[in-house]
Amino acid sequence: MAKNKFAPRTSPPSRRSHNNPVGHVIGIDIGATNMRIALADTNGTVLAKWATSTKRTSSPKMVIQQIGTGVNHLFRQASVPRGSLLAVAAGAPGITDGDAGLVFATSFLKGWKNVPFARLLESALHVPAAVENDVKLAALGEHWLGSARGNGNFVFLALGTGIAAGIFVNGQLVRGTNYAAGEVGYMVVPGTSEAPVKHGMPGSLESVIGGDGIGKQWLRACNGTQNSQPRDLNATEIFARAASGDRFAKSVLDHSARILAYAVYNISVVLNSSLFVLGGGIGMSVPLLKATRKILKQYDEPALPKLITSRLGQDAQLMGAIRLALDQSESHANSRR
Amino acid sequence: MAKNKFAPRTSPPSRRSHNNPVGHVIGIDIGATNMRIALADTNGTVLAKWATSTKRTSSPKMVIQQIGTGVNHLFRQASVPRGSLLAVAAGAPGITDGDAGLVFATSFLKGWKNVPFARLLESALHVPAAVENDVKLAALGEHWLGSARGNGNFVFLALGTGIAAGIFVNGQLVRGTNYAAGEVGYMVVPGTSEAPVKHGMPGSLESVIGGDGIGKQWLRACNGTQNSQPRDLNATEIFARAASGDRFAKSVLDHSARILAYAVYNISVVLNSSLFVLGGGIGMSVPLLKATRKILKQYDEPALPKLITSRLGQDAQLMGAIRLALDQSESHANSRR
Numbered sequence: 071m072a073k074n075k076f077a078p079r080t081s082p083p084s085r086r087s088h089n090n091p092v093g094h095v096i097g098i099d100i101g102a103t104n105m106r107i108a109l110a111d112t113n114g115t116v117l118a119k120w121a122t123s124t125k126r127t128s129s130p131k132m133v134i135q136q137i138g139t140g141v142n143h144l145f146r147q148a149s150v151p152r153g154s155l156l157a158v159a160a161g162a163p164g165i166t167d168g169d170a171g172l173v174f175a176t177s178f179l180k181g182w183k184n185v186p187f188a189r190l191l192e193s194a195l196h197v198p199a200a201v202e203n204d205v206k207l208a209a210l211g212e213h214w215l216g217s218a219r220g221n222g223n224f225v226f227l228a229l230g231t232g233i234a235a236g237i238f239v240n241g242q243l244v245r246g247t248n249y250a251a252g253e254v255g256y257m258v259v260p261g262t263s264e265a266p267v268k269h270g271m272p273g274s275l276e277s278v279i280g281g282d283g284i285g286k287q288w289l290r291a292c293n294g295t296q297n298s299q300p301r302d303l304n305a306t307e308i309f310a311r312a313a314s315g316d317r318f319a320k321s322v323l324d325h326s327a328r329i330l331a332y333a334v335y336n337i338s339v340v341l342n343s344s345l346f347v348l349g350g351g352i353g354m355s356v357p358l359l360k361a362t363r364k365i366l367k368q369y370d371e372p373a374l375p376k377l378i379t380s381r382l383g384q385d386a387q388l389m390g391a392i393r394l395a396l397d398q399s400e401s402h403a404n405s406r407r
Numbered sequence: 408m409a410k411n412k413f414a415p416r417t418s419p420p421s422r423r424s425h426n427n428p429v430g431h432v433i434g435i436d437i438g439a440t441n442m443r444i445a446l447a448d449t450n451g452t453v454l455a456k457w458a459t460s461t462k463r464t465s466s467p468k469m470v471i472q473q474i475g476t477g478v479n480h481l482f483r484q485a486s487v488p489r490g491s492l493l494a495v496a497a498g499a500p501g502i503t504d505g506d507a508g509l510v511f512a513t514s515f516l517k518g519w520k521n522v523p524f525a526r527l528l529e530s531a532l533h534v535p536a537a538v539e540n541d542v543k544l545a546a547l548g549e550h551w552l553g554s555a556r557g558n559g560n561f562v563f564l565a566l567g568t569g570i571a572a573g574i575f576v577n578g579q580l581v582r583g584t585n586y587a588a589g590e591v592g593y594m595v596v597p598g599t600s601e602a603p604v605k606h607g608m609p610g611s612l613e614s615v616i617g618g619d620g621i622g623k624q625w626l627r628a629c630n631g632t633q634n635s636q637p638r639d640l641n642a643t644e645i646f647a648r649a650a651s652g653d654r655f656a657k658s659v660l661d662h663s664a665r666i667l668a669y670a671v672y673n674i675s676v677v678l679n680s681s682l683f684v685l686g687g688g689i690g691m692s693v694p695l696l697k698a699t700r701k702i703l704k705q706y707d708e709p710a711l712p713k714l715i716t717s718r719l720g721q722d723a724q725l726m727g728a729i730r731l732a733l734d735q736s737e738s739h740a741n742s743r744r
Binding site: 165223235237239240242244245246247248249250251252253254255256257258259260261262264266267268269271273332335336337339340341342343344368369370371372373 | 502560572574576577579581582583584585586587588589590591592593594595596597598599601603604605606608610669672673674676677678679680681705706707708709710
């Protein structure tokens with residue numbers, strides 16, 4: 071038989087692949103209050119999940135330790151040999167240089183500044199590692215398996231304590247010159263503050279429709295009124311009350327929806343994206359979705375933005391991390407061929 | 408990028424390239440008041456230019472006739488054999504599907520609706536033709552030879568009667584799902600109208616800092632005052648007066664610069680572009696540039712947008728058209744290999 075010169079070359083001398091033809095990856099979602107880790111096979115099927123609190127977590131070293139604990143737990147839980155791990159990827163809540171694996175800064179995990187997080191992960195887990203901004207990862211997750219599956223022109227808008235967007239244009243993730251693309255929490259629209267924002271402070275848009283901003287709106291709506299509702303409701307609870315007829319809550323919902331509609335419209339006139347996917351704790355609120363759609367409907371020039379909620383919900387970032395780990399594993403294998 | 412739902416146009420047989428190893432291309436800038444045409448060699452060197460008024464031009468047929476006249480004139484003027492023409496490209500002032508060569512609509516050339524302009528050009532000139540939105544072409548020109556040479560992440564902002572942007576992200580032009588990316592004249596910022604815009608009417612941002620908007624600001628600043636300045640100044644004249652100390656003009660300049668700064672800032676928080684290039688009749692105003700920079704300087708979170716004026720000036724669109732014609736000629740040659 072003629073020798074086939076196009077036969078695939080032997081795979082990298084990964085000690086692992088011989089014993090484990092089916093490898094695994096780890097995806098990590100580092101949040102302000104929780105860290106979630108998932109173990110998946112190379113098809114992207116999640117085999118096990120693990121979570122822990124990050125409320126008392128601060129230094130990168132502590133995060134790496136928590137990850138180590140979680141990873142060990144996941145391999146035991148899934149009864150998968152530890153040696154089958156091919157790559158790992160993590161999402162961080164802050165401006166992140168995915169190329170260099172650096173987390174520049176994050177307001178949630180105090181004291182992080184130019185942390186070479188990908189390298190720390192590689193040292194700890196002995197496999198190729200990648201790191202990316204958490205909202206960009208969520209967009210990657212939605213693009214892979216969620217509401218924007220295969221859509222090359224969409225915006226994932228995360229509404230929670232903070233507000234940020236993960237943007238796909240021409241089939242690619244938009245990172246921006248300083249890796250700060252999608253920091254739309256700073257946008258100014260009619261109804262937000264026009265004042266410049268000081269370093270470390272919430273942006274103009276966040277101040278009105280981020281978690282704390284909506285809480286403040288609620289307090290203002292209640293103050294000096296006969297409204298006997300509890301004062302310490304979160305945004306989702308306020309919007310749910312609005313949906314059941316509370317007129318004070320409805321005024322907060324309507325105002326929030328209008329501000330959100332302006333932000334979506336402004337992004338839309340820049341990018342003409344085909345789809346806006348709302349995610350994050352507040353973004354998943356159905357009353358907010360409905361109220362925002364109602365306002366946006368009038369803003370149909372030059373093109374009407376289409377608005378839906380995330381299909382992956384709180385798993386969007388985790389699934390994006392798994393996708394990035396799979397990409398990392400593949401590009402590592404290719405580079406060794 | 409949007410999926411091309413139109414069948415690819417059959418390119419005409421290029422009888423010419425065999426006889427003329429050194430070929431030529433034609434770039435066309437169709438404006439609301441003028442049409443400008445340039446003949447260039449395959450290095451992009453402009454050999455001759457021609458211009459005519461479009462004030463009385465309406466139908467696509469009239470435009471094609473004017474182009475035919477101009478092209479004949481240019482070949483005679485440059486003493487170049489007509490048979491050396493390889494490709495032609497035109498910029499149109501309206502939403503344009505560059506893939507299918509369709510001009511959807513333009514508010515300047517009345518009655519244009521889904522005009523297959525690339526096909527009309529090919530029929531008239533017997534060479535491959537391309538068409539693109541004029542502001543996107545200007546961005547292409549700046550990217551090729553102007554202020555954003557080789558910069559893959561920048562925004563060209565055209566300020567004139569209307570306002571629109573040509574956007575590069577990850578080294579590619581952003582067209583958007585309905586080819587309406589960059590229609591930032593519709594943006595809402597503090598100080599613009601919040602009301603939805605009716606079809607065919609100027610956008611919120613345009614209404615304040617487009618040519619007519621600035622004219623109206625000037626009238627308001629003059630009304631009921633002792634200001635003896637002429638009422639019918641254009642924006643550039645008003646801004647020049649502001650620079651020489653007229654306080655009424657300065658109030659118009661300051662307000663316009665603030666609104667422009669908000670728009671630039673909002674685009675910047677979406678894309679984190681490295682550079683904003685101001686072009687168009689109003690965008691080239693140095694007093695406007697300086698006043699806008701001064702305001703923007705305070706808006707440095709999360710990243711300070713860098714603002715300059717166009718190096719190509721009124722030639723940006725024409726040079727972009729030449730670049731597109733060269734691309735068209737090259738891709739046609741490649742497809743025949």
